[in-house]
Amino acid sequence: MPDSPTLVVAAAIVDDLDAPTALLAARRSGPVSLAGRWEFPGGKVEPGETPVQGVHRELREELGVGLRLGAELAGPDDGAWRLSEKYTMRLWLAEIVDGEPQPLVEHDELRWLPLGDWHQVPWLDADVRIVDALAAHAARV
Ligand SMILES: Nc1nc2c([nH]c(=O)n2[C@H]2C[C@H](O)[C@@H](COP(=O)(O)OP(=O)(O)OP(=O)(O)O)O2)c(=O)[nH]1
Numbered sequence: 001m002p003d004s005p006t007l008v009v010a011a012a013i014v015d016d017l018d019a020p021t022a023l024l025a026a027r028r029s030g031p032v033s034l035a036g037r038w039e040f041p042g043g044k045v046e047p048g049e050t051p052v053q054g055v056h057r058e059l060r061e062e063l064g065v066g067l068r069l070g071a072e073l074a075g076p077d078d079g080a081w082r083l084s085e086k087y088t089m090r091l092w093l094a095e096i097v098d099g100e101p102q103p104l105v106e107h108d109e110l111r112w113l114p115l116g117d118w119h120q121v122p123w124l125d126a127d128v129r130i131v132d133a134l135a136a137h138a139a140r141v
Contacts, residue, residue, distance in 0.1 A: 007080075008087050009054045010042025011094040012134055013101070015112070017070040020093075020138045022112040024101060025121055026063070029108040038121040040091055040130075041107065051090055059094075062106055066098030073134055083126040091130065093137075 014020035025038040041062045045054035052069065059067050070093035075081035081089045103110050113120060115138060118131050 005082065005084075005086055005088040007045045007051065008042060008083065008089040009045055009051045009058065010040035010089055010091050011055055011059055011067060011069075012040055012073060012091055013059075013065075013067070013094050013096060014070075014138070015095075017068070017093060017095045018141070020141060021115045023115075023118055023134070023138075025111050025113055025118075025123070026103065026107040027109040027111070027121070028124075029103075029106060034124065036122070037124045038111075039124050039127055040089075042089070042091075043106075052092075055092055055094070062104060063101040063110070064099050064104050065096045065101050067094040068097045069094050071137075073130070073137060075130070075133075081126070081130055083124075089126075089130075091134075093134075 013024040015022040026041045027038050028034045043058040045051055059065055073091045083089050101110055118135055123131055
């Protein structure tokens, strides 16, 4: 039996959960194979923490911010988003409630993307369909 995929948790940070007009994208600084591509900040859930605890920890570590989570953007793979053979991701909409986002680790640039122009940066391949789903969700809010 192949190992089950590792769970990655991440945040789709918007300027306003009630009326999103901008999405915060983060550019990876490594590894070389992923550097320069854009993603939802987050990372692997650690043993002993829940996925929601993992999102809060990762965003504090990576961007130095505290979050208020909104709805989870459920994916087609048992409610999650399969990224690759090794990884599957769960993603929550979120709003910053504490701190100014900075690319502290793992990223070298952050950018607020205006609604309608969320594909202006080269997202990681697996994220492209997620950005589409997120834009459709934002249009319904
Ligand atoms: N965080 C994040 N990872 C993503 C996205 N899309 C995508 O394919 N991935 C992939 C990249 C990585 O191979 C994997 C997540 O690993 P990561 O490097 O972010 O996890 P981590 O922060 O816990 O990393 P580390 O401490 O183990 O180095 O998922 C995304 O939008 N956000």
